[in-house]
Amino acid sequence: EAKREGRNQFHLFRPAQKANAEKALKLASCLQRALEEEEFSLHYQPQIDIRTDRVIGVEALLRWRSEEIGMVSPGDFIPLAEETGAIVPIGEWVIRTALSEGRRWISPDREDFVISVNLSARQLKDPAFAAKLRSMLVLYQFPPANLCLEITESTMIGDVEQTLKVCEEIVDMGVALAIDDFGTGFSSLGLLSRFPFGTIKIDKSLIRDIETSSKDAAVIETIIRLSQHLEMDVLAEGVETEAQLVILKRLGCHEVQGYLCGRPSEPDAIDRLLKLDFAQGSDSAG
């Protein structure tokens, strides 16, 4: 009987499916405890202005080392945290940590330095979000203009008026907003101009083949022109090669982020990077 079952092709998938379901359950239960177990940390990836070669800011990226299952990438646990709602307290922890760790990178000689933090749709739907943000800024004495919140296109759809209202509250506070992963979603361009974005971040999937695909290059050029017309800054994500940098420069995109300029790193590494950056900056200033 067991043999006959073994020959049935549909049954071949069972053990794998069961293993996947068990894995997902395990992930969910570990994730639930991750905050109180203090398993999260933030890495920061530099953003560069290629006209001056200076670090203009960093993006905070969440890292989770689970005691039980080891390192889990955000691509695997963020969607789960969004599903369960755990992203709301986790996201609050991210903002708090980014403000307290990042405060020291803002100084008179680097007063335009911006710390970017990713925001999920669930956080924006929290009616208390703006008030929470305001009190965190006060608590850490963090200048609002030095914070940027990144949201994706999918966050804009749904209850547009409500989301727009929260976004306007954020911008009225002096905090900047960026649209992340631009070029991957399908929301209407009409919405883009209604939202108070300061920066458009071009998704890394569009940058990847920019050297070989004239179509991708055309799309990027169009996004750059669009950002200019809307008077928004434009930043290219996922820049990995010098050749990509040259093309972006030629097309008029001067802000980049990617492995070429720096991997996401621990706060200490950013301290060292900024010390070097400052030394360089004062050199070229005379």
Ligand code: C2E
């Ligand atoms: P994202 O916000 O678009 O962040 C950029 C991602 O691209 C990061 O992946 C970064 O490590 C990766 N990256 C940077 N430069 C390069 C490059 O040159 N090449 C390639 N191939 N990749 C590069 P990461 O850290 O795995 O994060 C993935 C996504 O998870 C983020 O995409 C963001 O959507 C989400 N995420 C990360 N941290 C948070 C958070 O604190 N809150 C929320 N809601 N989402 C987060």
Ligand code: MG
């Ligand atoms: Mg981002």
Ligand code: MG
């Ligand atoms: Mg992105």
Ligand code: MG
């Ligand atoms: Mg930015």
